[in-house]
Amino acid sequence: MDFDDTPEEAAFRKEANTWLSAHAEPKSDRTLVRGMTDAFSDEETLHVKESKAWQATLFEHGWAGITWPTEHGGRGGSSVQQMIFNQELAKFDIPQSVFAQGIGMAGPTLIHHGSPEQQARFLPPMLRGDELWCQLFSEPGAGSDLAALSTKAELDGEEYVVNGQKVWTSSAHYSDWGILLARTNADVPKHQGITYFLVDMRTPGIDVRPLRQITGAAHFNEVFLTDVRIPKANVVGEVNRGWGVTMTTLTNERTLIGGSVSNPVEDLLRLADRFGGRTDPNRRQELAATYIRMQLLKFLGWRVQSAVSKGKQPGPESSVLKLAYTRQLSAIGDLGLSIAGASGMLSDADDPDVFAWTQTFLGQWASRIGGGTDEVQRNIVAERVLGLPGDIRVDKDVPFRSIPR
Numbered sequence: 001m002d003f004d005d006t007p008e009e010a011a012f013r014k015e016a017n018t019w020l021s022a023h024a025e026p027k028s029d030r031t032l033v034r035g036m037t038d039a040f041s042d043e044e045t046l047h048v049k050e051s052k053a054w055q056a057t058l059f060e061h062g063w064a065g066i067t068w069p070t071e072h073g074g075r076g077g078s079s080v081q082q083m084i085f086n087q088e089l090a091k092f093d094i095p096q097s098v099f100a101q102g103i104g105m106a107g108p109t110l111i112h113h114g115s116p117e118q119q120a121r122f123l124p125p126m127l128r129g130d131e132l133w134c135q136l137f138s139e140p141g142a143g144s145d146l147a148a149l150s151t152k153a154e155l156d157g158e159e160y161v162v163n164g165q166k167v168w169t170s171s172a173h174y175s176d177w178g179i180l181l182a183r184t185n186a187d188v189p190k191h192q193g194i195t196y197f198l199v200d201m202r203t204p205g206i207d208v209r210p211l212r213q214i215t216g217a218a219h220f221n222e223v224f225l226t227d228v229r230i231p232k233a234n235v236v237g238e239v240n241r242g243w244g245v246t247m248t249t250l251t252n253e254r255t256l257i258g259g260s261v262s263n264p265v266e267d268l269l270r271l272a273d274r275f276g277g278r279t280d281p282n283r284r285q286e287l288a289a290t291y292i293r294m295q296l297l298k299f300l301g302w303r304v305q306s307a308v309s310k311g312k313q314p315g316p317e318s319s320v321l322k323l324a325y326t327r328q329l330s331a332i333g334d335l336g337l338s339i340a341g342a343s344g345m346l347s348d349a350d351d352p353d354v355f356a357w358t359q360t361f362l363g364q365w366a367s368r369i370g371g372g373t374d375e376v377q378r379n380i381v382a383e384r385v386l387g388l389p390g391d392i393r394v395d396k397d398v399p400f401r402s403i404p405r
């Protein structure tokens with residue numbers, strides 16, 4: 001494989017960089033702490049507003065959704081172009097995190113499984129950043145075993161009536177729409193009775209309560225659903241066949257998480273200059289190891305991207321990528337904090353260079369859980385790559401109603 005840009009790719013990179021240089025500021029300390037905020041705070045409101053404004057600028061100039069079809073507002077480009085654009089984007093101070101669940105996950109799912117009416121209604125405002133989305137999948141009794149979910153939806157005329165509770169719902173408190181899984185048939189095995197819905201987050205009966213994390217930020221929520229009415233037209237795919245639709249969302253989530261890594265080596269070197277460490281032999285080893293892991297992650301990301309560019313849905317490679325990414329995040333969080341020493345424990349947002357490392361260190365556990373835990377990714381690799389015996393799934397063929405809970 002030749003890793004250098006072809007002449008066409010080099011021209012695309014130049015065009016992207018020229019456009020970004022004219023419309024965005026270079027990466028700064030501020031970039032490091034963007035989005036690490038309390039729910040409903042002024043900083044969060046500003047972050048959401050700036051994110052929407054930036055997305056609208058991308059959309060207007062034809063840089064949003066590089067691989068999305070043009071009829072849905074995208075650029076109709078290749079995944080290699082998307083990758084090149086992301087690499088250039090990483091050099092600038094860009095607010096992005098609020099679009100992960102929408103543009104990163106709900107969008108590709110609607111492109112694959114949505115009806116033409118759903119695609120026309122939801123994809124352009126999603127890509128323009130007008131409407132923000134959240135993912136209402138996990139429940140107190142259904143995380144790794146997502147198919148065990150018990151939020152139920154019952155048909156009443158032209159609407160479904162939904163009752164249940166979701167948890168760990170990132171961004172729900174400022175989202176306009178949600179992708180929601182609910183059980184529509186409890187008389188069949190658990191994977192066969194789930195339906196995939198689109199829900200307006202302002203529907204009466206939805207109660208969103210923020211949860212605070214160890215980092216001090218509160219970006220995810222509990223969501224209680226009481227007699228929430230959803231029109232039949234908002235079912236994605238077929239009723240009771242939502243599990244297949246869900247797989248598209250989850251695979252995109254893993255690829256998104258694994259591919260979201262930015263290169264921390266320059267930031268770590270700056271930190272080492274400030275606190276001493278560039279000349280320490282042990283630190284030098286750790287910094288070199290960080291650089292090597294970054295290169296490996298980059299090549300893993302390209303492997304997933306090249307599968308996508310050949311029209312394949314990423315499979316277990318996205319689990320390998322997510323695992324490698326979270327291991328790297330843990331290692332750099334540990335390293336950053338140990339270089340900063342005592343300052344790492346005392347800093348706050350006034351010292352963004354150090355604060356970002358405190359946040360990375362404390363956030364490592366969340367990243368090893370969100371989007372499927374390390375153990376679950378290892379199970380996927382064990383079964384689908386190594387061909388090891390499957391995990392024990394005693395309730396797989398039992399009607400959901402008969403599973404003791």
Ligand SMILES: Cc1cc2nc3c(=O)[nH]c(=O)nc-3n(C[C@H](O)[C@H](O)[C@H](O)COP(=O)(O)OP(=O)(O)OC[C@H]3O[C@@H](n4cnc5c(N)ncnc54)[C@H](O)[C@@H]3O)c2cc1C
Pocket residue numbers: 101134135136137138139140142143144145167168169170171220365366367369370371372373374375376379391
């Ligand atoms: C930062 C963050 C953001 C999130 N955002 C969202 C969101 O927006 N929307 C949403 O729906 N969810 C979200 N989640 C929830 C996330 O998807 C779940 O936390 C995750 O799937 C794990 O589920 P759980 O927390 O119920 O843990 P459990 O499934 O109860 O797991 C507990 C422990 O058991 C282990 N375990 C479970 N099953 C197995 C097995 N078969 N083999 C080996 N070990 C196993 C797990 O690895 C884990 O260590 C988010 C989570 C985090 C941390």
